[in-house]
Amino acid sequence: MRSFEDLIAEAESADVDGWGFDWLDGRATEERPPWGYAHLLSDRLGSLAASNSDAAALDIDTGGGEVVNEAPTLPHRMTVTEAWAPNAQRARELLGPRGVDVVETAVSGGDPLPFPEQSFNLVSARHPVTPNWAEIYRVLAPGGHYLAQHVGPASGFELIEFFLGPRPVERKGRDPHGPDGEVAAAEAAGLTVERLETARCRMEFFDVGAVVWILRKCVWWVPDFSVDRYTDTLRELDAQMRAGRPFVAYSSRHLIEARR
Numbered sequence: 326m327r328s329f330e331d332l333i334a335e336a337e338s339a340d341v342d343g344w345g346f347d348w349l350d351g352r353a354t355e356e357r358p359p360w361g362y363a364h365l366l367s368d369r370l371g372s373l374a375a376s377n378s379d380a381a382a383l384d385i386d387t388g389g390g391e392v393v394n395e396a397p398t399l400p401h402r403m404t405v406t407e408a409w410a411p412n413a414q415r416a417r418e419l420l421g422p423r424g425v426d427v428v429e430t431a432v433s434g435g436d437p438l439p440f441p442e443q444s445f446n447l448v449s450a451r452h453p454v455t456p457n458w459a460e461i462y463r464v465l466a467p468g469g470h471y472l473a474q475h476v477g478p479a480s481g482f483e484l485i486e487f488f489l490g491p492r493p494v495e496r497k498g499r500d501p502h503g504p505d506g507e508v509a510a511a512e513a514a515g516l517t518v519e520r521l522e523t524a525r526c527r528m529e530f531f532d533v534g535a536v537v538w539i540l541r542k543c544v545w546w547v548p549d550f551s552v553d554r555y556t557d558t559l560r561e562l563d564a565q566m567r568a569g570r571p572f573v574a575y576s577s578r579h580l581i582e583a584r585r
Contacts (some may be wrong), residue, residue: 329447330562332534333448333552341542342411344388348491352535356526358578360476366449366473367396369472374400383440383464385450385473389415390509392451399423400446406430406438408454440464452476456507458514469520471516477523478503481546484528484536488558500510504579509575511583520582529571533563535571 339348370393373380380400384393387405389412390528404426416427435457437565443466450456450473461471479496486492510517530536537559540550552559562572570584 326567329533332532332563333486333537333559334490335422336534336537336541337552339538339541341538342389343391343415343444344412345391346542347536349419350539352532353528353530353539355518355528356578358474358522358524358526358580360474360522360524360580362451363392363395364579366392366451366472367382367446368375369449369470370396370400370403371398374398377446378446379446382444382447382449385438385456385461386453387416387427388412388451390420390427393425393449394419396421399425402426404428404440404445405522409500412558436486437438438464443467443469447467447472450475458511458516461511461583462516467574467585469585471511471581471583471585473581475504475507475579475581476524477579479575481574484530484539485546487562487572488540488550504581506570507579507581511581516585518581518583521579523577523579526576526578528574529577529582530562530574531571532566533559536562 370382373382377402381402383402384405387393387407390405392426393405403417405416405420406428407416408430410429413427413429420427430439435455438460442463444464446466447471448465448471453475465471482496504511504521504523507519511518537552540547
């Protein structure tokens with residue numbers, strides 16, 4: 326394994342824009358939920374395009390558009406939203422040539438979606454910041470579906486708490502009531518939840534550079550993270566990994582599908 330300093334320098338200079346994780350290949354692993362969200366979305370977009378020549382779909386918080394771009398066929402009208410400007414620019418570069426409209430939105434997930442009522446046959450999202458159920462209901466056409474993979478409670482908290490110490494309140498996640506709370510919120514907005522599945526997936530980090538890179542990318546995990554601030558913690562991790570013990574954490578995911 327290369328020196329601590331080399332691994333840190335490489336991770337600090339690496340690109341973290343977009344929502345791809347290829348940089349971690351060979352340096353970290355994460356089990357995938359059994360439902361295969363990218364494949365599900367690809368199939369749904371293709372079926373929608375085949376069945377309705379004027380179909381419209383919206384992907385919320387698309388990142389750099391990587392998941393949408395995996396679909397070989399897109400509906401006639403495909404729109405994505407993204408709040409972080411570098412990601413929105415990457416999505417334009419990736420999806421623009423395919424005729425996808427990339428719309429920059431406010432960072433707050435509570436703001437209204439900038440679209441008319443009943444605009445879309447399908448609304449999707451992989452890891453939305455905060456699902457705005459009332460807005461999702463409003464922009465869906467009658468009979469339209471919401472298909473998404475959400476981040477569940479306490480996702481990655483083994484790593485977060487290694488740096489920050491115990492976080493019992495934050496462990497409850499984005500929704501303190503978990504997936505069942507999201508179902509209740511969706512149905513309160515008028516949607517009918519047709520499917521809910523949950524998964525807990527093992528993550529392993531094999532070198533300290535992988536940890537630095539993921540904390541630079543997922544800035545909300547350790548908001549005050551910097552190498553200088555956490556050098557001692559990083560050296561402790563580095564020593565553990567050099568001794569042949571990867572750092573293990575668990576991600577929490579749930580698949581949710583709802584219909585208007």
